[in-house]
Amino acid sequence: MIHLYSDSRCAFSHRVRIVLHEKDMDFKIIDATVNRDDLMQLTPYNETPVLVDDIDKNNKKRDLILLDTNIVSEYIDERFPHPQLMPIEPAEKARMRMALHKLDRELFQHIRFLDANIQSKDPKIKKDIDKIKKQISNSLDEIATVFANNKKMEYFGSNQFTLLDASLLPILWRLNHYEIEVKKTWVNMMKYAEIQFNRPSFLASLTAAERSMKQ
Numbered sequence: 001m002i003h004l005y006s007d008s009r010c011a012f013s014h015r016v017r018i019v020l021h022e023k024d025m026d027f028k029i030i031d032a033t034v035n036r037d038d039l040m041q042l043t044p045y046n047e048t049p050v051l052v053d054d055i056d057k058n059n060k061k062r063d064l065i066l067l068d069t070n071i072v073s074e075y076i077d078e079r080f081p082h083p084q085l086m087p088i089e090p091a092e093k094a095r096m097r098m099a100l101h102k103l104d105r106e107l108f109q110h111i112r113f114l115d116a117n118i119q120s121k122d123p124k125i126k127k128d129i130d131k132i133k134k135q136i137s138n139s140l141d142e143i144a145t146v147f148a149n150n151k152k153m154e155y156f157g158s159n160q161f162t163l164l165d166a167s168l169l170p171i172l173w174r175l176n177h178y179e180i181e182v183k184k185t186w187v188n189m190m191k192y193a194e195i196q197f198n199r200p201s202f203l204a205s206l207t208a209a210e211r212s213m214k215q
Contacts, residue, residue: 002027002076005039005050011111012069013049014170019073021201022161023080032121048114051075069108073163085163095142097162099157103167105145106139111171114178133180136171139187143168147188154192161199169196175214 004020006013008030014051020027023056030046032039042065051072053064065073076212077085087093110132117125147153156164172193175182182190 001054001106003030003052003054004015004028004072005030005035005042005052006050007032007048008209009115010128011047011115011170012047012108013175014173014205014210015069016049016051016072016076017205018074018169018201019085019163019164019215020164021204022083022085023076023082024201066184068125069167070104070163073166077122077163083161083165085161094158096162099164103164107136107171108167110136118178133178136178137180137183138190140171140180144183144186144189147192148185151188153188156192156196161196165196169193169202173197173210174213 002020002025004016004027006015006017009030017029020029030038032050036046037050039050040046042052045067047067049069049072051064051066053075054067067077074086086096114129114132117129118127120129143156146157155161156165156168172190
């Protein structure tokens with residue numbers, strides 16, 4: 001069975017939880033905030049998510065332990081191929097990996113700092129937070145343009161739900177939590193988001209802490 005060490009407020013963990021629920025297979029979520037010692041035995045980085053797959057108990061092989069959100073998500077997609085969340089054709093798969101890499105560089109690289117410091121009163125940290133929020137906002141401007149140019153686009157860069165959607169939606173869900181203003185030019189992107197927020201796999205992926213982020 002798949003075991004996912006997940007933080008209840010972590011956007012990286014949220015991405016993987018969406019993928020797991022989209023696959024509708026058996027798995028167990030382990031709260032890393034409660035099981036921090038166990039997490040530290042699995043990874044030296046003290047970061048979530050961490051996936052453990054006890055793939056061959058009978059032969060007593062070691063469990064497969066995976067770090068990194070994209071590696072974990074792709075493994076789940078290949079291990080449980082229905083529904084398919086990445087293209088099969090190599091060139092299209094590479095394009096999606098590049099798009100995921102862009103999301104990580106322009107959006108997700110800032111998230112751990114925000115999560116750790118969003119409540120800080122330190123003027124220097126608050127200045128850094130404001131700078132990061134502006135960078136995220138500018139990156140979302142570019143994504144919003146994609147939706148503005150195709151007002152009927154139901155999914156992000158595809159004609160079906162993919163890992164790109166599972167990666168973008170946790171950021172859009174947290175805009176209020178991070179106090180990032182939703183611009184008028186984002187209207188089509190936010191319409192997309194509201195539709196996908198009602199997707200069964202997304203609703204099932206939310207923790208109690210995450211549900212409160214959008215209020």
